[in-house]
Structure formats: C-alpha cells, structure tokens
Amino acid sequence: MSDLLLDPEVAAFVxxxxxxxIHIHLEGSIRPQTLLHLAQRHDRMDLLPSDNLDALQQWFSFTDFPHFVQIYLTISQLLVTAEDFATVVSACGAEMAAENVRYREITVTPFTHTHLQAKGLAFGALMEGLEAGRQQALRDYGVEMRWVFDVPRNASFRPDSDRYDPFPAEETVRQAVAGMQHGVVGFGLGGFEVGAPPEPFAHAFAAAKAAGLRSVPxxxxxxxxxxxxxxxDALGADRIGHGVRAVEDPVLLQVLKDRQIPLEINPTSNVALHVYRRAAEHPFPHLDRMGLLVTVNSDDPPLFNTTLTQEYELLAREFGYGRADLARVARNAFQVCGAPDDLRSNLLDEFDGWVAANL
Ligand SMILES: [Zn+2]
Incomplete structure (x- = not known):
C-alpha cells in the first residue's frame, strides 16, 4: 500500500x-459475508476456515496464486443452485449502488459450474439464477448488469498432452448465445495464459462474433x-482484458492506438499477481498518455482487497490524476461497454450531466 495522501476533494468526487x-468476475466479486451465508444455506461450514467474518476477511486477502485458486474453488463449490446465483448477483447489485457503479459487465465462467465441478448444476438453472439476480438488482437498486461468458482456457489443454480440446469453448459459445436474450453481451477467455495460447480458440470466437457477441479475451x-x-489477430478482440504488457511492444502499442481497441486495466490485480512490483510502476499513465483507449477496473475486488472506487483513487494517488482526467477515463468505460445502444446513451447522458454539474 502506498502512503501517498489522497486529496479529500478528489476522493469525494470519485x-x-x-x-x-467492464472487467470483474462474478465468482471473484463475492464478499466473505455472502460466502458465509451460502455455506450456512448448504450446511457446508466445513469448506470455510472459520465462521468469524474478520477471520474470513483475513483468509480472503491475497497471499499467493495457489491460495487464490483455493478460494476461487471454494466459492465455486458453494454456488450450487439457481438461488445461490441470484443471491450473489443481487448482493453485487447492492455494492454497485453503494459505490455509484451504474453499469457492470460481469464475467461468469459457466463451464466451470456446469462441467468441471460435479455439482449437478444445469445451465438452465445457472442462467435462471443470474437473470433473477440481475432483475432484482435493477428493481431494488436501479443498477444495470450484463454478462460476459468466458472459457476457462486451461480446461482446453489436457495436462497429459498439449493437444487442444475444442469442447469447453464450443460449449461456452452455445451457452453464451443461448444467454443473449438474458443479458449476455460478450465472449471471453480467462485462466492462466501460460501453456494456453489464444490461437486455437479462434473457431469459438468466430462463432460468437457471428452471433453478435463481443470478443473480450x-x-x-x-x-x-x-x-x-x-x-x-486470431480472436478478433473488440476489447482486451488487461493487455497491459502490450507496453513491451511499440508496434503493438501503435496498432492498439490506431484501432482504439479498449484495454480493461486492473492495476491492483496486476500488483497482487506480481505483474508489477508496485502500483507506482504500473504502465497505466503511459498507455493513457500514448493515446490508447484505457479503462480502469477491479477484476476480483474482495480477493485483492480493492473496489472500483479505490482503483480510481489509485490513479489519483499514484499518478496525480485530477478530476478531469478521472472523469475522462471513467467515460471510456461507458463508451466501450456492451450495453445496448439505448441503454448506453442513457448512461452517457447521466454521466455527462453529472460531470458538467460537478467538475
Ligand atoms: Zn480478469
């Protein structure tokens, strides 16, 4: 954590x-109290290290990647029914309202729930839960959500061979297309990049784009x-999840700039996962100054002990972003999100009105 001070006026503005x-994972957005609730609901307190919220919060905070994966798996094991998904989505809506997050495009990995874990969850039940939670969040808090369904890339490469298995991607496309009438707007690719390159997934991204989904690997x-x-080149990316290491290639930077391909940047996540040693070394301001289309996001907020608001505060504290620059970056997310045109223009009108009155 940085000991730099944040101007209270900037904090209030943010x-x-x-x-x-536009970059946050449903499974990684669940707070300890919601997880405790799910464990009690299913009588599976044995999966948690404690029933004390402070201890759970402690357990949640990032130490290393294996621990992170263990928490992720525990969360997945407790998402069993449609009602569970509705519960976590609705809780996510409450947090959005508290932070003035008006729109969230949330990544879900349905294949993990329907195929990788033997918990008997049918895709229909998963989708029903997501939709119920989304509608409840809109009713109760007036916040809008849409979904990105992503392929867990490592599931496509069997540990015993480097042969590509197309099934996880094909199944996820089928699920994403089926979910389009319930708010699915994007098709993604997640997991460890090492040993799981993007090119073999081209078949699935072509199908997703042909169906009208955005490519957001x-x-x-x-x-x-x-x-x-x-x-x-292979996945026709409409946006790039992270993409920060493009900074290592000047030709790539120029392409990203010329085509204005948006980057979904997650500074705190990158520091937690040791992509950069500390926030001050993050290339966000460089990419922004170069003229790339940058957005700021929280990725897995409770697991990285952050919030979207804190990510904006980080830009102010570490890089001296003032209100005008913070508003400019914030506007990018509304502009490049996958919301239907009428919703996007309403959200942009609201945003522009607020900035005009408060800048
Ligand atoms: Zn992510």
Whole structure:
C-alpha cells in the first residue's frame, strides 16, 4: 500500500461519480459475508476456515496464486443452485449502488459450474439464477448488469498432452448465445495464459462474433505482447482484458492506438499477481498518455482487497490524476461497454450531466 495522501476533494468526487465497470468476475466479486451465508444455506461450514467474518476477511486477502485458486474453488463449490446465483448477483447489485457503479459487465465462467465441478448444476438453472439476480438488482437498486461468458482456457489443454480440446469453448459459445436474450453481451477467455495460447480458440470466437457477441479475451497479463497479438489477430478482440504488457511492444502499442481497441486495466490485480512490483510502476499513465483507449477496473475486488472506487483513487494517488482526467477515463468505460445502444446513451447522458454539474 502506498502512503501517498489522497486529496479529500478528489476522493469525494470519485465516490460520487457515476461509474461503469467492464472487467470483474462474478465468482471473484463475492464478499466473505455472502460466502458465509451460502455455506450456512448448504450446511457446508466445513469448506470455510472459520465462521468469524474478520477471520474470513483475513483468509480472503491475497497471499499467493495457489491460495487464490483455493478460494476461487471454494466459492465455486458453494454456488450450487439457481438461488445461490441470484443471491450473489443481487448482493453485487447492492455494492454497485453503494459505490455509484451504474453499469457492470460481469464475467461468469459457466463451464466451470456446469462441467468441471460435479455439482449437478444445469445451465438452465445457472442462467435462471443470474437473470433473477440481475432483475432484482435493477428493481431494488436501479443498477444495470450484463454478462460476459468466458472459457476457462486451461480446461482446453489436457495436462497429459498439449493437444487442444475444442469442447469447453464450443460449449461456452452455445451457452453464451443461448444467454443473449438474458443479458449476455460478450465472449471471453480467462485462466492462466501460460501453456494456453489464444490461437486455437479462434473457431469459438468466430462463432460468437457471428452471433453478435463481443470478443473480450484476457491477454497480456501473465504473458507478454504475443498473447495480445493473438487476441487481436486470431480472436478478433473488440476489447482486451488487461493487455497491459502490450507496453513491451511499440508496434503493438501503435496498432492498439490506431484501432482504439479498449484495454480493461486492473492495476491492483496486476500488483497482487506480481505483474508489477508496485502500483507506482504500473504502465497505466503511459498507455493513457500514448493515446490508447484505457479503462480502469477491479477484476476480483474482495480477493485483492480493492473496489472500483479505490482503483480510481489509485490513479489519483499514484499518478496525480485530477478530476478531469478521472472523469475522462471513467467515460471510456461507458463508451466501450456492451450495453445496448439505448441503454448506453442513457448512461452517457447521466454521466455527462453529472460531470458538467460537478467538475
Ligand atoms: Zn480478469
């Protein structure tokens, strides 16, 4: 954590500003109290290290990648029924309202729930739960959500061979297309980049784009520029999840700038996962100054002990971003999100009105 001080006026501005977020994982957005609730609901307290909220919060905070994966798996094990999904989505809506996040495009990995874990969850039940939670969040808090369904890339490469298995991607496309009438707007690719390059997934991204979904793969996080090139050339990326390591390749930077391919940047996540040693070394301001289309996001907020508001505060504290620059970056997220045109223009009107009155 930085000991730099944040101007209280900037903090108040960031807190009140209407925000949009386009890179956050549903499974990684669940707070300890919601997880405790799910464990009690299913009588599975044995899965948690404690029933004390402070201890759970402690357990949640990031130490290393294996621990992070363990928490992720525990969360997945407790998402069993449609009602569970509705519960976590609705809780996410409450947090959005508290932070003035007006729109969130949330990544879900349905294949993990329907195929990788033997919990008997049918895709229909998962979708029903997501939709119920989304509608409740809109009713109760007036916040809008849409979904990105992503392929867990490592499931496509069997540990015993480097042969690509197309099934996880094909199944996820089928699920994403089926979910389009219930708010699915994007098709993604997540997991460890190492040993799971983007190119083999081209068949699924072509099908997703043909169906009208946006291509939003993770790339350029744990691997460098080559994975971002692959995301652009093989997957027709409409946005890049992370993409920060494009900074290592000047030609790639120029392409990202010329085509204005948006980057979904997650500074605190990158520091937690050791992509950069500290926030001050993060290339966000460089990418922004170069003229790339940057957005700021929280990725897995409770697991990285952050919030979207804190990510904006980080830009102010570490890089001296003032209100005008913070508003400019915030506007990008509304502009490049996958919301239907009428919703996007309403959100932009609201945002522009607020900034005109408060800047
Ligand atoms: Zn992510």
């Amino acid at each position: 807190g009140a500003m209407p925000k949009a977020e 993770h790339a350029g996080e744990t691997l460098g520029a080559a994975s971002v090139w692959g995301a652009i």
